[in-house]
Amino acid sequence: MLVLLVSSAQNPPMENENIWSQFADINVWIFDLDNTLYPAHCNLFAQIDKKMGEFVSDFLQVEHAEAKAIQKQYFHEFGTTLNGLMSRHDLKPDDFLHFVHDIDVSNLERADKLSAALDQLEGRKIIFTNGSEAHASNVSRQLGIDHHFDDIFDIKKSNFVPKPEMAVYEQLIEELDINPKKSVLFEDMAKNLKPAHDLGMTTVWIPNDEHWSHETSDGDHIHHIAEDLSEWLHALLEDRAAL
């Protein structure tokens, strides 16, 4: 078999050793939703991004270009556009969440291979998202993987405080009775893995081409890199079987 080894300054060499021993004690598997449970190239998030711009434009009565600038500014300053609108303009969060998550998911293909991997992982599975529960349900149902998840911890549950605020991770652990040392978080945004690591969780980064995926991606808070979540999980299961 020809193995192509690709390495860059950012990515460590491909993992060749059996890594199952690092996951043998895991009893809670935690997954971000957008650009994690489905690949970034599906462009689903682009629809949400566009709707956020429309919402900001309408809500603040500004032109499209200015709305986009405000959207991005709040995303960086407050962690989410929603948080910025709530802090600065007293927005009612439900109006925003309903509008931006009302998207067409019909182009999203069923994730049968991912589903098969999730099926073989023992323990609880949780979706941990800065989006809404309705969005997480809608997307995971379309992917055909919704039945695997025991809980969805969404932005409402955290009182609209987004990842990577440490308080959100602490609340997740507390409310869902998670032992962080026996849990793993899968995420496309590297910076969202930092608090998880600091609490003792195992971390797996699913990078994409967007610059915000790579923010804070250097450091020891990233334990593993999965270019393709489904393939990575199947490789992990092969490691389990090989022991």
Ligand SMILES: [Mg+2]
């Ligand atoms: Mg994401």
